[in-house]
Amino acid sequence: MSRNPVSTSPTTRPSSTRTAGALPLVFSRFPSASPPRTVCIDIRVAGPGPWDMAERARLIRQKVPELVAAGATVVCEEWYGDVLGHVVMHDPEGNEFCVA
Numbered sequence: 001m002s003r004n005p006v007s008t009s010p011t012t013r014p015s016s017t018r019t020a021g022a023l024p025l026v027f028s029r030f031p032s033a034s035p036p037r038t039v040c041i042d043i044r045v046a047g048p049g050p051w052d053m054a055e056r057a058r059l060i061r062q063k064v065p066e067l068v069a070a071g072a073t074v075v076c077e078e079w080y081g082d083v084l085g086h087v088v089m090h091d092p093e094g095n096e097f098c099v100a
Contacts, residue, residue, distance in 0.1 A: 041097040042086070043067075057084040063099050064089070072097075 045063045046056040064074060064087050071092040078085040078098075086100035 041095075043097065043099045045099060053083050060084060060087055060099050067099065 043063065045059040061084075067089060068074065072089045075088040075090055075096070077087050086098040088096060088098050090096055
């Protein structure tokens, strides 16, 4: 099994690895006012872009109640202008993740 190199340069643009049949693994660095985390998980419900943003928002809003039913809590919604960017959530242990 070969490994793909992943960029670790400080940027807000994610870098990803992709293996056939596997979910993508994305590494991002970004400035944050919150304490550093070991890992931040993003649940991508819309698949790879480009997206129809209304459909993407619908898929995000569809997934959030499923995760709440499984024990997660909603922290906030992040908007990019008038477009839903992602929903920040906590798992039952308080670990942060995003639905995007």
